[in-house]
Amino acid sequence: MTDIPLPPHPNLLHHIWKTQRVWLTSAAILAVVAVASPEQAAASAGFTLRALWHTAPFLLLSIAIAAWAGATGADSLIARAFTGSPLLMIGLAALAGGLSPFCSCGVIPLIAALLSMGVPLSAVMAFWLASPIMDPSMFVLTSGVLGAEFALAKTLAAVGLGIAGGLTVLVLSRSGALSAPLRDGIGNGGCGAASVRSPKPVVWQFWHDPERRAKFAREARKTTLFLAQWLVLAFLLESLMLALVPAQVITSLLGGTGIGPIALATLVGVPAYLNGYAALPLVGGLIEQGMAPGAGLAFLVAGGVTSLPAAIAVWALVRPKVFALYIALSLSGAFACGLLFQAWSTA
Template identity: 75%
Template structure:
């Protein structure tokens, strides 16, 4: 069995530290182990939630968000994006399926903007790593960005813009598409079905390995950041209540964002060193929606006007959300 490249990166960092600073290597390993142990209860709960959603078929409930009047669909789609656990292969194929089936772009955009920011597993881990207030703010940010983006697209669509959003040749395949085209019933008592029990354990194993490798790397990087990045530098660049720190965090979030789960410990460490809370939230929102891998996937799927609007809504929304949260925390 080949070793995942994320594990290799973590191992490489530790070996490099052993060569140049053996004491820091030991400190980083201890820091990472302690951080993983501290977040273990939240980690286990998030794994259970995600595996349970897959085994019961609760993620199929997302199909109900894309029916009704356009305004109702926008609200439901934002909620579905912000609260529904979704399989890792599903987001991009799902968007293609929705658009190919002529679901209004406004509802699709609402889901698309809200989905990368928050889900139940992310909420639990955000609470454990940063705090409940920040997790609630991030959830509200997901809903607010999704609804606002959907309403903007709805207004543009009514005026005659944004027709035929998909690039030529884009189909509607993928497991995400099937959830909408052919939603399956939810079986809450999944343990009574052998196949669903097997799916639960398979999902739990897959999610455990995914979170373990990303959080190990994230806590390792956090240990290096705390060791080598002066707190006063972070405070000077990203602290305070002005628009500058939030704008910088919004723009930096695009190339620097690793993964929704991996970013949490990094932002937690920056907040401890003086980063403004609003800047931290802006980083997570902007990075989640417009990280380079996500942006490339969107680019490959939709025409240029839709892609440009997606980026503008993401960055503009993240910046505004950061300012609002900074104002709230200053009260």
């Protein structure tokens, strides 16, 4: 008598969904798109692969640093390097963020590594907010498209937003409201991380120790898989937004003068799918047509910090209260930067 195959055990299905739900979601989205439009499915798949390839150098470097720090035990030294005066750490982190070459997605693995090492959230948030807004190549391109004055304003906005966000987190952290910012399974970050409480000797040449080599491989694999699944989903959704929502529809709403366009530009910038380089010529064209410079700056700042891929990756890394604070700081900071720049431009 032939055995009748039994359906998968419910617990197995639950385990598969729990551990692979992000990959399954991406596959389901791509399958639906393929049924509706095979051409768009191919375009979205290509867009996702190209975006991953472009981000790969930053991701690989950050993954290697995180795995190396865990294998050698240097994570305790790195965490201790971020101890001392909180105000100095916040200022230096914001300045470093404004000068770093990381985009809003490329900075995510570095943030995960810093938090898991026990670096204070206030300093991390300062770097986190400032980094996606400006970098040396962005400064040059912004100067060419929008002028040196706008480029300088965007640089000051990056550093200022980082400092303001870091100070806000510092105040809130003193009440214990932001302890353990990372989600379960990502790390045990926060100021009281085990690497800081109980530092162990550092073994720089970790490859001589089989156990440490194995730990390096485990950490690298875990971090790579975690980041890959979320970035694939993020870039896939971004490609669909590019195809379905014309950029002109978003940017055409931001013309005019006054506080209203700045507020609207801030809100529209949050889900903006444009990367910083693609947004510059569009904002430049709108400014030529009468768009308020403050609205343009608010749009670029809000969109740079909270673009769709970045927001999804942040949500995957941190607890909801930290994510909500990240969004609130981005919104209020972009709006304030827009108001200040508008007031200075019309003075």
